[in-house]
Amino acid sequence: MxxxxxxxxxxxxxxxxxxxxxxxxxxxxxxxxxxxxxxxxxxxxxxxxxxxxxxxxxxxxxxxxxxxxxxxxxxxxxxxIVHVPQDRSLFPAMSVWDNLLMGGYALKDQKAVKQRIAHAVEVFPICARRAHDHAGSLSGGEQKQVELARTLVMDPxxxxxxxxxIGLDPKSRQQVFLSIRELAAAGRxxxxxxxxxxxxxxxxxxxxxxxxxxxxxxxxxxxxxxxxxxxxxxxxxxxxxxxxxxxxxxxxx
Ligand SMILES: Nc1ncnc2c1ncn2[C@@H]1O[C@H](COP(=O)(O)OP(=O)(O)OP(=O)(O)O)[C@@H](O)[C@H]1O
Ligand SMILES: [Mg+2]
Incomplete structure:
Protein backbone atom coordinates (compact mmCIF):
# COMPACT_ATOMS: atom_id res chain seq x y z
CA MET A 1 0.00 0.00 0.00
CA ILE A 81 -9.05 15.83 -5.79
CA VAL A 82 -12.83 16.00 -6.05
CA HIS A 83 -15.03 17.09 -3.13
CA VAL A 84 -18.69 16.13 -2.93
CA PRO A 85 -20.15 18.38 -0.22
CA GLN A 86 -22.60 17.46 2.50
CA ASP A 87 -25.61 19.08 0.86
CA ARG A 88 -27.06 18.07 -2.48
CA SER A 89 -24.77 19.55 -5.07
CA LEU A 90 -26.37 18.89 -8.44
CA PHE A 91 -27.90 21.75 -10.40
CA PRO A 92 -31.56 20.73 -10.03
CA ALA A 93 -32.89 22.63 -13.06
CA MET A 94 -30.23 21.23 -15.38
CA SER A 95 -30.40 17.81 -16.99
CA VAL A 96 -28.43 14.90 -15.60
CA TRP A 97 -26.27 15.02 -18.69
CA ASP A 98 -25.49 18.72 -18.30
CA ASN A 99 -24.62 18.10 -14.67
CA LEU A 100 -22.11 15.50 -15.84
CA LEU A 101 -20.69 18.01 -18.32
CA MET A 102 -20.33 20.50 -15.45
CA GLY A 103 -18.14 17.92 -13.72
CA GLY A 104 -15.52 18.71 -16.35
CA TYR A 105 -15.86 22.50 -16.29
CA ALA A 106 -12.24 22.92 -15.22
CA LEU A 107 -10.95 20.86 -18.14
CA LYS A 108 -10.02 22.19 -21.56
CA ASP A 109 -9.90 18.79 -23.24
CA GLN A 110 -13.54 18.28 -24.26
CA LYS A 111 -12.72 14.96 -25.90
CA ALA A 112 -11.48 13.65 -22.56
CA VAL A 113 -14.63 14.99 -20.87
CA LYS A 114 -16.86 13.11 -23.33
CA GLN A 115 -14.85 9.90 -22.91
CA ARG A 116 -14.98 10.11 -19.16
CA ILE A 117 -18.70 10.81 -19.18
CA ALA A 118 -19.15 7.70 -21.32
CA HIS A 119 -17.20 5.75 -18.70
CA ALA A 120 -19.12 7.32 -15.80
CA VAL A 121 -22.40 6.38 -17.43
CA GLU A 122 -21.24 2.76 -17.69
CA VAL A 123 -20.40 2.71 -13.99
CA PHE A 124 -23.61 4.54 -13.03
CA PRO A 125 -26.32 3.46 -15.51
CA ILE A 126 -28.91 5.73 -13.90
CA CYS A 127 -27.12 8.57 -15.72
CA ALA A 128 -28.05 7.04 -19.08
CA ARG A 129 -31.62 6.18 -18.12
CA ARG A 130 -32.31 9.69 -16.81
CA ALA A 131 -29.84 11.66 -18.95
CA HIS A 132 -32.42 14.16 -20.20
CA ASP A 133 -34.38 14.60 -16.98
CA HIS A 134 -33.86 17.50 -14.63
CA ALA A 135 -31.47 16.41 -11.90
CA GLY A 136 -33.91 17.80 -9.36
CA SER A 137 -36.55 15.28 -10.44
CA LEU A 138 -34.41 12.33 -9.31
CA SER A 139 -34.73 10.73 -5.88
CA GLY A 140 -32.09 11.51 -3.26
CA GLY A 141 -30.40 8.15 -3.84
CA GLU A 142 -30.40 8.64 -7.60
CA GLN A 143 -28.94 12.12 -7.23
CA LYS A 144 -26.16 10.68 -5.08
CA GLN A 145 -25.35 8.21 -7.87
CA VAL A 146 -25.15 11.11 -10.34
CA GLU A 147 -22.93 13.08 -7.94
CA LEU A 148 -20.57 10.10 -7.75
CA ALA A 149 -20.66 9.73 -11.54
CA ARG A 150 -19.83 13.40 -11.93
CA THR A 151 -16.64 12.99 -9.89
CA LEU A 152 -15.38 10.50 -12.50
CA VAL A 153 -15.25 13.25 -15.12
CA MET A 154 -12.14 14.53 -13.33
CA ASP A 155 -10.57 11.05 -13.40
CA PRO A 156 -10.09 11.57 -9.66
CA ILE A 166 -27.39 11.41 4.74
CA GLY A 167 -31.14 11.56 4.21
CA LEU A 168 -31.26 8.36 2.16
CA ASP A 169 -33.61 5.43 2.68
CA PRO A 170 -31.94 2.12 3.69
CA LYS A 171 -31.89 0.70 0.15
CA SER A 172 -30.32 3.83 -1.35
CA ARG A 173 -27.85 3.95 1.52
CA GLN A 174 -26.79 0.38 0.78
CA GLN A 175 -26.45 1.29 -2.89
CA VAL A 176 -24.25 4.31 -2.20
CA PHE A 177 -21.86 2.27 -0.05
CA LEU A 178 -21.80 -0.44 -2.70
CA SER A 179 -20.88 2.20 -5.29
CA ILE A 180 -18.13 3.52 -3.01
CA ARG A 181 -16.67 0.01 -2.72
CA GLU A 182 -16.79 -0.30 -6.51
CA LEU A 183 -14.93 2.99 -6.91
CA ALA A 184 -12.16 1.69 -4.64
CA ALA A 185 -12.12 -1.65 -6.47
CA ALA A 186 -11.52 0.35 -9.65
CA GLY A 187 -8.48 1.95 -8.02
CA ARG A 188 -9.97 5.21 -6.75
N1 LIG B 1 -18.12 28.68 7.45
C1 LIG B 1 -18.02 28.63 8.79
N2 LIG B 1 -17.87 29.74 9.53
C2 LIG B 1 -17.75 29.68 10.88
N3 LIG B 1 -17.77 28.53 11.59
C3 LIG B 1 -17.92 27.40 10.91
C4 LIG B 1 -18.05 27.36 9.48
N4 LIG B 1 -18.19 26.09 9.09
C5 LIG B 1 -18.14 25.35 10.22
N5 LIG B 1 -17.97 26.12 11.30
C6 LIG B 1 -17.84 25.65 12.69
O1 LIG B 1 -16.73 24.79 12.78
C7 LIG B 1 -17.01 23.67 13.62
C8 LIG B 1 -16.76 22.39 12.86
O2 LIG B 1 -17.67 22.32 11.80
P1 LIG B 1 -17.71 21.11 10.78
O3 LIG B 1 -18.79 21.42 9.82
O4 LIG B 1 -16.36 20.85 10.23
O5 LIG B 1 -18.11 19.90 11.76
P2 LIG B 1 -18.58 18.43 11.41
O6 LIG B 1 -17.76 17.49 12.24
O7 LIG B 1 -18.58 18.22 9.95
O8 LIG B 1 -20.07 18.45 11.99
P3 LIG B 1 -21.40 17.69 11.47
O9 LIG B 1 -21.26 16.27 11.95
O10 LIG B 1 -22.49 18.40 12.16
O11 LIG B 1 -21.45 17.80 9.99
C9 LIG B 1 -18.43 23.85 14.09
O12 LIG B 1 -18.40 24.42 15.39
C10 LIG B 1 -19.04 24.80 13.10
O13 LIG B 1 -20.03 25.59 13.69
MG1 LIG C 1 -20.04 17.92 8.56
Whole structure:
Protein backbone atom coordinates (compact mmCIF):
# COMPACT_ATOMS: atom_id res chain seq x y z
CA MET A 1 0.00 0.00 0.00
CA UNK A 2 1.14 3.52 -0.62
CA UNK A 3 0.13 6.78 0.99
CA UNK A 4 -1.66 9.04 -1.50
CA UNK A 5 -2.68 11.73 0.99
CA UNK A 6 -0.99 12.87 4.16
CA UNK A 7 -2.13 15.50 6.64
CA UNK A 8 0.53 16.55 9.09
CA UNK A 9 -0.26 18.85 12.01
CA UNK A 10 -3.11 20.60 10.21
CA UNK A 11 -4.46 23.57 12.15
CA UNK A 12 -7.50 25.33 10.69
CA UNK A 13 -10.63 27.24 11.65
CA UNK A 14 -12.91 30.07 10.69
CA UNK A 15 -11.48 33.13 12.38
CA UNK A 16 -11.39 33.12 16.15
CA UNK A 17 -10.39 29.76 17.60
CA UNK A 18 -9.05 26.72 15.83
CA UNK A 19 -11.35 23.85 14.93
CA UNK A 20 -8.57 21.52 13.79
CA UNK A 21 -5.74 21.57 16.29
CA UNK A 22 -3.08 19.48 14.63
CA UNK A 23 -4.74 16.82 12.51
CA UNK A 24 -2.54 13.96 11.34
CA UNK A 25 -3.99 11.54 8.84
CA UNK A 26 -2.63 9.14 6.24
CA UNK A 27 -4.84 7.84 3.46
CA UNK A 28 -3.73 4.81 1.45
CA UNK A 29 -4.19 4.70 -2.31
CA UNK A 30 -7.06 2.57 -3.57
CA UNK A 31 -8.74 2.28 -0.18
CA UNK A 32 -11.81 3.70 1.50
CA UNK A 33 -11.24 5.62 4.73
CA UNK A 34 -14.09 6.78 6.92
CA UNK A 35 -13.74 9.73 9.26
CA UNK A 36 -16.13 9.72 12.19
CA UNK A 37 -16.58 11.99 15.19
CA UNK A 38 -19.19 13.99 17.07
CA UNK A 39 -21.24 16.79 15.48
CA UNK A 40 -19.16 19.89 15.07
CA UNK A 41 -15.88 18.03 15.58
CA UNK A 42 -14.58 19.41 12.31
CA UNK A 43 -15.05 16.47 9.95
CA UNK A 44 -16.30 18.63 7.10
CA UNK A 45 -13.54 21.09 7.91
CA UNK A 46 -10.94 18.36 7.36
CA UNK A 47 -12.34 17.72 3.87
CA UNK A 48 -12.27 21.46 3.14
CA UNK A 49 -8.57 21.70 4.02
CA UNK A 50 -7.91 18.89 1.53
CA UNK A 51 -9.96 20.28 -1.37
CA UNK A 52 -8.81 23.84 -0.73
CA UNK A 53 -12.08 25.45 0.36
CA UNK A 54 -10.18 26.30 3.53
CA UNK A 55 -6.45 26.90 3.85
CA UNK A 56 -4.80 25.58 6.97
CA UNK A 57 -3.11 28.10 9.26
CA UNK A 58 -0.46 25.57 9.98
CA UNK A 59 0.60 22.10 8.98
CA UNK A 60 0.93 20.39 5.63
CA UNK A 61 -1.29 18.54 3.18
CA UNK A 62 0.62 16.27 0.82
CA UNK A 63 -1.03 14.64 -2.19
CA UNK A 64 0.97 12.16 -4.28
CA UNK A 65 4.14 13.44 -2.66
CA UNK A 66 3.43 17.08 -3.42
CA UNK A 67 2.60 19.80 -0.91
CA UNK A 68 -0.79 21.30 -1.78
CA UNK A 69 -1.96 23.17 1.33
CA UNK A 70 -1.34 26.58 -0.22
CA UNK A 71 -3.08 25.84 -3.52
CA UNK A 72 -6.52 27.19 -4.43
CA UNK A 73 -9.37 24.71 -5.02
CA UNK A 74 -9.12 24.66 -8.82
CA UNK A 75 -5.51 23.47 -9.08
CA UNK A 76 -6.29 20.81 -6.48
CA UNK A 77 -9.28 19.72 -8.58
CA UNK A 78 -7.03 19.52 -11.62
CA UNK A 79 -4.69 17.26 -9.63
CA UNK A 80 -7.62 14.90 -9.19
CA ILE A 81 -9.05 15.83 -5.79
CA VAL A 82 -12.83 16.00 -6.05
CA HIS A 83 -15.03 17.09 -3.13
CA VAL A 84 -18.69 16.13 -2.93
CA PRO A 85 -20.15 18.38 -0.22
CA GLN A 86 -22.60 17.46 2.50
CA ASP A 87 -25.61 19.08 0.86
CA ARG A 88 -27.06 18.07 -2.48
CA SER A 89 -24.77 19.55 -5.07
CA LEU A 90 -26.37 18.89 -8.44
CA PHE A 91 -27.90 21.75 -10.40
CA PRO A 92 -31.56 20.73 -10.03
CA ALA A 93 -32.89 22.63 -13.06
CA MET A 94 -30.23 21.23 -15.38
CA SER A 95 -30.40 17.81 -16.99
CA VAL A 96 -28.43 14.90 -15.60
CA TRP A 97 -26.27 15.02 -18.69
CA ASP A 98 -25.49 18.72 -18.30
CA ASN A 99 -24.62 18.10 -14.67
CA LEU A 100 -22.11 15.50 -15.84
CA LEU A 101 -20.69 18.01 -18.32
CA MET A 102 -20.33 20.50 -15.45
CA GLY A 103 -18.14 17.92 -13.72
CA GLY A 104 -15.52 18.71 -16.35
CA TYR A 105 -15.86 22.50 -16.29
CA ALA A 106 -12.24 22.92 -15.22
CA LEU A 107 -10.95 20.86 -18.14
CA LYS A 108 -10.02 22.19 -21.56
CA ASP A 109 -9.90 18.79 -23.24
CA GLN A 110 -13.54 18.28 -24.26
CA LYS A 111 -12.72 14.96 -25.90
CA ALA A 112 -11.48 13.65 -22.56
CA VAL A 113 -14.63 14.99 -20.87
CA LYS A 114 -16.86 13.11 -23.33
CA GLN A 115 -14.85 9.90 -22.91
CA ARG A 116 -14.98 10.11 -19.16
CA ILE A 117 -18.70 10.81 -19.18
CA ALA A 118 -19.15 7.70 -21.32
CA HIS A 119 -17.20 5.75 -18.70
CA ALA A 120 -19.12 7.32 -15.80
CA VAL A 121 -22.40 6.38 -17.43
CA GLU A 122 -21.24 2.76 -17.69
CA VAL A 123 -20.40 2.71 -13.99
CA PHE A 124 -23.61 4.54 -13.03
CA PRO A 125 -26.32 3.46 -15.51
CA ILE A 126 -28.91 5.73 -13.90
CA CYS A 127 -27.12 8.57 -15.72
CA ALA A 128 -28.05 7.04 -19.08
CA ARG A 129 -31.62 6.18 -18.12
CA ARG A 130 -32.31 9.69 -16.81
CA ALA A 131 -29.84 11.66 -18.95
CA HIS A 132 -32.42 14.16 -20.20
CA ASP A 133 -34.38 14.60 -16.98
CA HIS A 134 -33.86 17.50 -14.63
CA ALA A 135 -31.47 16.41 -11.90
CA GLY A 136 -33.91 17.80 -9.36
CA SER A 137 -36.55 15.28 -10.44
CA LEU A 138 -34.41 12.33 -9.31
CA SER A 139 -34.73 10.73 -5.88
CA GLY A 140 -32.09 11.51 -3.26
CA GLY A 141 -30.40 8.15 -3.84
CA GLU A 142 -30.40 8.64 -7.60
CA GLN A 143 -28.94 12.12 -7.23
CA LYS A 144 -26.16 10.68 -5.08
CA GLN A 145 -25.35 8.21 -7.87
CA VAL A 146 -25.15 11.11 -10.34
CA GLU A 147 -22.93 13.08 -7.94
CA LEU A 148 -20.57 10.10 -7.75
CA ALA A 149 -20.66 9.73 -11.54
CA ARG A 150 -19.83 13.40 -11.93
CA THR A 151 -16.64 12.99 -9.89
CA LEU A 152 -15.38 10.50 -12.50
CA VAL A 153 -15.25 13.25 -15.12
CA MET A 154 -12.14 14.53 -13.33
CA ASP A 155 -10.57 11.05 -13.40
CA PRO A 156 -10.09 11.57 -9.66
CA UNK A 157 -7.25 10.15 -7.63
CA UNK A 158 -9.02 11.14 -4.43
CA UNK A 159 -12.76 11.44 -3.90
CA UNK A 160 -13.89 13.29 -0.78
CA UNK A 161 -17.45 12.46 0.23
CA UNK A 162 -19.15 14.43 2.99
CA UNK A 163 -22.01 12.41 4.50
CA UNK A 164 -22.83 10.47 1.32
CA UNK A 165 -25.68 8.54 2.95
CA ILE A 166 -27.39 11.41 4.74
CA GLY A 167 -31.14 11.56 4.21
CA LEU A 168 -31.26 8.36 2.16
CA ASP A 169 -33.61 5.43 2.68
CA PRO A 170 -31.94 2.12 3.69
CA LYS A 171 -31.89 0.70 0.15
CA SER A 172 -30.32 3.83 -1.35
CA ARG A 173 -27.85 3.95 1.52
CA GLN A 174 -26.79 0.38 0.78
CA GLN A 175 -26.45 1.29 -2.89
CA VAL A 176 -24.25 4.31 -2.20
CA PHE A 177 -21.86 2.27 -0.05
CA LEU A 178 -21.80 -0.44 -2.70
CA SER A 179 -20.88 2.20 -5.29
CA ILE A 180 -18.13 3.52 -3.01
CA ARG A 181 -16.67 0.01 -2.72
CA GLU A 182 -16.79 -0.30 -6.51
CA LEU A 183 -14.93 2.99 -6.91
CA ALA A 184 -12.16 1.69 -4.64
CA ALA A 185 -12.12 -1.65 -6.47
CA ALA A 186 -11.52 0.35 -9.65
CA GLY A 187 -8.48 1.95 -8.02
CA ARG A 188 -9.97 5.21 -6.75
CA UNK A 189 -9.19 6.44 -3.28
CA UNK A 190 -12.13 7.56 -1.17
CA UNK A 191 -12.13 9.57 2.05
CA UNK A 192 -15.60 9.88 3.47
CA UNK A 193 -17.23 11.45 6.47
CA UNK A 194 -20.20 9.62 7.96
CA UNK A 195 -22.76 10.41 10.61
CA UNK A 196 -23.91 6.91 10.02
CA UNK A 197 -20.72 5.54 11.55
CA UNK A 198 -21.70 1.88 11.57
CA UNK A 199 -22.47 1.70 7.83
CA UNK A 200 -19.57 4.01 7.01
CA UNK A 201 -17.01 1.92 8.87
CA UNK A 202 -18.47 -1.32 7.52
CA UNK A 203 -17.91 -0.06 3.97
CA UNK A 204 -14.40 1.21 4.71
CA UNK A 205 -10.95 -0.32 4.86
CA UNK A 206 -9.87 2.19 7.49
CA UNK A 207 -11.54 4.41 10.00
CA UNK A 208 -10.34 7.47 11.87
CA UNK A 209 -11.90 9.17 14.87
CA UNK A 210 -11.77 12.96 15.01
CA UNK A 211 -12.28 14.43 18.43
CA UNK A 212 -11.42 17.75 20.05
CA UNK A 213 -9.59 18.89 16.95
CA UNK A 214 -7.26 15.93 16.53
CA UNK A 215 -7.40 12.41 15.10
CA UNK A 216 -7.54 10.23 18.22
CA UNK A 217 -7.60 6.81 16.69
CA UNK A 218 -6.91 5.18 13.33
CA UNK A 219 -7.54 1.50 12.68
CA UNK A 220 -9.19 -0.80 10.19
CA UNK A 221 -12.90 -0.21 9.78
CA UNK A 222 -13.57 -3.70 11.11
CA UNK A 223 -11.54 -3.20 14.30
CA UNK A 224 -13.16 0.16 15.04
CA UNK A 225 -16.56 -1.50 14.72
CA UNK A 226 -15.46 -3.94 17.43
CA UNK A 227 -13.87 -1.33 19.69
CA UNK A 228 -16.09 -1.00 22.79
CA UNK A 229 -15.30 2.70 23.35
CA UNK A 230 -16.01 3.54 19.71
CA UNK A 231 -19.21 1.50 19.85
CA UNK A 232 -20.37 3.28 22.97
CA UNK A 233 -19.55 6.75 21.70
CA UNK A 234 -20.24 6.59 18.00
CA UNK A 235 -22.22 3.52 17.07
CA UNK A 236 -25.31 4.28 19.05
CA UNK A 237 -24.72 1.47 21.54
CA UNK A 238 -25.49 3.86 24.40
CA UNK A 239 -25.55 7.58 25.10
CA UNK A 240 -22.29 9.38 24.43
CA UNK A 241 -21.39 11.35 27.53
CA UNK A 242 -17.80 12.24 26.83
CA UNK A 243 -15.03 11.69 24.37
CA UNK A 244 -12.85 8.81 23.36
CA UNK A 245 -9.79 10.17 25.17
CA UNK A 246 -11.59 9.99 28.49
CA UNK A 247 -13.33 6.77 27.56
CA UNK A 248 -10.10 4.93 26.84
CA UNK A 249 -7.98 6.34 29.62
CA UNK A 250 -10.35 7.45 32.35
CA UNK A 251 -12.54 5.58 34.78
CA UNK A 252 -15.92 4.46 33.51
CA UNK A 253 -19.10 4.37 35.55
N1 LIG B 1 -18.12 28.68 7.45
C1 LIG B 1 -18.02 28.63 8.79
N2 LIG B 1 -17.87 29.74 9.53
C2 LIG B 1 -17.75 29.68 10.88
N3 LIG B 1 -17.77 28.53 11.59
C3 LIG B 1 -17.92 27.40 10.91
C4 LIG B 1 -18.05 27.36 9.48
N4 LIG B 1 -18.19 26.09 9.09
C5 LIG B 1 -18.14 25.35 10.22
N5 LIG B 1 -17.97 26.12 11.30
C6 LIG B 1 -17.84 25.65 12.69
O1 LIG B 1 -16.73 24.79 12.78
C7 LIG B 1 -17.01 23.67 13.62
C8 LIG B 1 -16.76 22.39 12.86
O2 LIG B 1 -17.67 22.32 11.80
P1 LIG B 1 -17.71 21.11 10.78
O3 LIG B 1 -18.79 21.42 9.82
O4 LIG B 1 -16.36 20.85 10.23
O5 LIG B 1 -18.11 19.90 11.76
P2 LIG B 1 -18.58 18.43 11.41
O6 LIG B 1 -17.76 17.49 12.24
O7 LIG B 1 -18.58 18.22 9.95
O8 LIG B 1 -20.07 18.45 11.99
P3 LIG B 1 -21.40 17.69 11.47
O9 LIG B 1 -21.26 16.27 11.95
O10 LIG B 1 -22.49 18.40 12.16
O11 LIG B 1 -21.45 17.80 9.99
C9 LIG B 1 -18.43 23.85 14.09
O12 LIG B 1 -18.40 24.42 15.39
C10 LIG B 1 -19.04 24.80 13.10
O13 LIG B 1 -20.03 25.59 13.69
MG1 LIG C 1 -20.04 17.92 8.56
Missing amino acids: STILKLDGVVAGYGAGDILKGVDLDVQAGTVTCLIGPNGAGKSTVLKTISGLLRPKNGTVTFRGERIEKLAPKPRLLKG GLILLDEPS TVLLVEQNARSGLAASDFGAVLESGVVRLVATGASLLEDPAVARLYLGAASAGHGLAQATTGPQG
